[in-house]
Amino acid sequence: MINIIGFYQTRFGELWEKSLTSLLKEAIFGVLKEANLEINQINAIFFGNMMAGVLENNLHTASKIAEIIQRNIPIFRVEAACASGGAAFHLATKYLNDNCQKTVLVLGAEKMTDYSPEEVTSALAAASSGEEQEAGLTFPGLYALMANFYLQKYHYNEENLAYVSYKNHYHGSLNEKAHFQNKLTIEKIVQSPYVAYPLKVLDSSPISDGAAALIITNDKNLVKKSKASVLVLASEVATDTINLFQRKSLDEILSTKIAAELAFKKAGIERKQINVAEVHDCFSIAEILAMEDLGFWKKGEGGRKIKELSTLLNQSSLTVNPSGGLKAAGHPVGATGIKQIGEIFLQLTKKAEKRQVKNAKYGLAHNVGGSGGTAVVTILAS
Amino acid sequence: MINIIGFYQTRFGELWEKSLTSLLKEAIFGVLKEANLEINQINAIFFGNMMAGVLENNLHTASKIAEIIQRNIPIFRVEAACASGGAAFHLATKYLNDNCQKTVLVLGAEKMTDYSPEEVTSALAAASSGEEQEAGLTFPGLYALMANFYLQKYHYNEENLAYVSYKNHYHGSLNEKAHFQNKLTIEKIVQSPYVAYPLKVLDSSPISDGAAALIITNDKNLVKKSKASVLVLASEVATDTINLFQRKSLDEILSTKIAAELAFKKAGIERKQINVAEVHDCFSIAEILAMEDLGFWKKGEGGRKIKELSTLLNQSSLTVNPSGGLKAAGHPVGATGIKQIGEIFLQLTKKAEKRQVKNAKYGLAHNVGGSGGTAVVTILAS
Secondary structure, three states: OOEEEEEEEOOOEOOOOOOHHHHHHHHHHHHHHHOOOOHHHOOEEEEEOOOHHHHHOOOOHHHHHHHHHOOOOOEEEEEEOEOHHHHHHHHHHHHHHOOOOOEEEEEEEEOOOOOOHHHHHHHHHHHOOHHHHHOOOOHHHHHHHHHHHHHHHHOOOHHHHHHHHHHHHHHHOOOOOOOOOOOOOHHHHHOOOEEEOOEEHHHEOOOOEEEEEEEEEOOHHHHHHOOOOEEEEEEEEEEOOOOHHHOOOOOOOHHHHHHHHHHHHHHOOOHHHOOEEEOOOOEHHHHHHHHHHOOOOOOOOHHHHHHHOOOOOOOOOOEEOOOOHHHHHOOOHHHHHHHHHHHHHHHHOOOOHHHOOOOOOEEEEEEEEOOOOEEEEEEEEO | OOEEEEEEEOOOEOOOOOOHHHHHHHHHHHHHHHHOOOHHHOOEEEEEOOOHHHHHOOOOHHHHHHHHHOOOOOEEEEEEOEOHHHHHHHHHHHHHHOOOOOEEEEEEEEOOOOOOHHHHHHHHHHHOOHHHHHOOOOHHHHHHHHHHHHHHHHOOOHHHHHHHHHHHHHHHOOOOOOOOOOOOOHHHHHOOOEEEOOEEHHHEOOOOEEEEEEEEEOOHHHHHHOOOOEEEEEEEEEEOOOOHHHOOOOOOOHHHHHHHHHHHHHHOOOHHHOOEEEOOOOEHHHHHHHHHHOOOOOOOOHHHHHHHOOOOOOOOOOEEOOOOHHHHHOOOHHHHHHHHHHHHHHHHOOOOHHHOOOOOOEEEEEEEEOOOOEEEEEEEEO
């Protein structure tokens, strides 16, 4: 039985005064304080980070973290593009299952805003294939291909997509750690400039700095003594081709479908029991596909469903992306998967303040790498 | 009980005709053939790679591998600089311990020779700290600091170091997969040009391309049916500060000492029982420090011991780096840790041909990241 007993995140945003190291320090010592633990109670650290190598020529972050904490414990850097945080969490749970009465710190961080948009766009493109990069396909372009296919196949238009950003910015306005805390109108979203047709600036998650950390344990005494704890029912990973052109279909993310099937089977609960979910909305189309591929909505009905705004805070039995999602809360890549699970932790322990989902008992986090080459689905229970 | 049931490595060297993808394909399908398995018998893949992000802007290799194998299984990229392979192996064993009757493919690869020496030297420097990079300290420089300190403290000279390369090139001459298969004389090594005083070209491991793969399983039936199997007694990881100037001493690698202590304790055997070891000789001084820090030699006596050549093939009860080590067999960074364990597998299953260590029952592999920020020690038994 693995429990989460602490969560901390830095503010997400353009944190020009903070380096990757200072973000790591804040998250590590922040989560230890939250969980009321000392560093010597941590047996291992798993760290999700995508771009420190490409952007600032810093690899081998395990030893960077060893230096920060002044300990010689096992530390691992895991990289799965934008799913780096989720993959780090997954491997941390595997690590715990092999070790009785141990406690692991799971960390995610990314420093993105010290670089030019061209540099960051190129670094993000490292999550796609060499062929896609050579063809000039950046991530907005890849998701735009999926959006075009989806809108045409199911007869929706760009306004349908806009409701994702509308909802998530509303949620972001209730989250003091969010990159963007402003509400948006559907009109403003639809009228924002195109990035890659049909996706616009306001369909897209931002380039953010930030870090997040969780503490997970299978030590029953620590769970008993903790201020708050949440049970990890399932954490599952699936992969798919890196190239979009190798996929059978452009209107589904197969890795999400497979990981979700495995996770619900492992957790032993049904979709309708989930009260709160954080899903990977790197672009508006991504949340719609995710809701379908996770099995919450039928394939093709997402464009209609999102317009009903049933997944807005406390409008139904399922709230989606109460943190503001990647769109409004921000997307410091390696930190995102950790923040998603952390948001579910806050919701299930009734600490989500202004954005608290009522009667939240079961929660799900969904983290995607690249255009769907990796997906991680985590199910938690209060 | 985890067993290794297959090993494959590509030729290591300057493989200009091969891309990272083609190296991965060769290693994946090569090891499946060696173990007489189909890809659908593999439940997960762990991949060690350091530099594909920095050198060729390719991250998210999990989905690259998913595309190669046309499967949607969990795949993880692990990065710990030059210990990426060892760390991937370690996490794969943790993964197996959480899952009964499963089989994992552990993979390591690096493509380094398509780039200029300046580009590769800069990419390798990503394993050191930002401060060290700003000071102009490349890896030869970092190990040269350790070598200077060691030679002065214990009253040795450059000739003592040369015996490491002499021995490992002799071993490399017996290994058809080795980058260098030529023998060297002590005179030639000592007269080779300096890279960073007191280290010379022939004290240094080369820049290599290559891939290596292992199959490990806890499925008893697969072990029974396998042509050859080797038991994993222990795999332990420790870390240390990324900055050399933060260490208490320059004549020891603390992470190696800690990982070795843990590994021997876990394995329940003594140092003297080890018949064959692959240790991380990125530079000649590194093998001497490793032999001391692993506990085979006392601190300070390594300079004398190496000159006795007792660790040359079958000269005593312990042979070290029969593959040729990093120095002669080559150092395609992410592949190195896998190749080391694979060499021990070959030795313990009596398949090492011309370089077979006699009566090899217990073996050890030792993989280091950076200047010692990470160390992985693995102990195997026939």
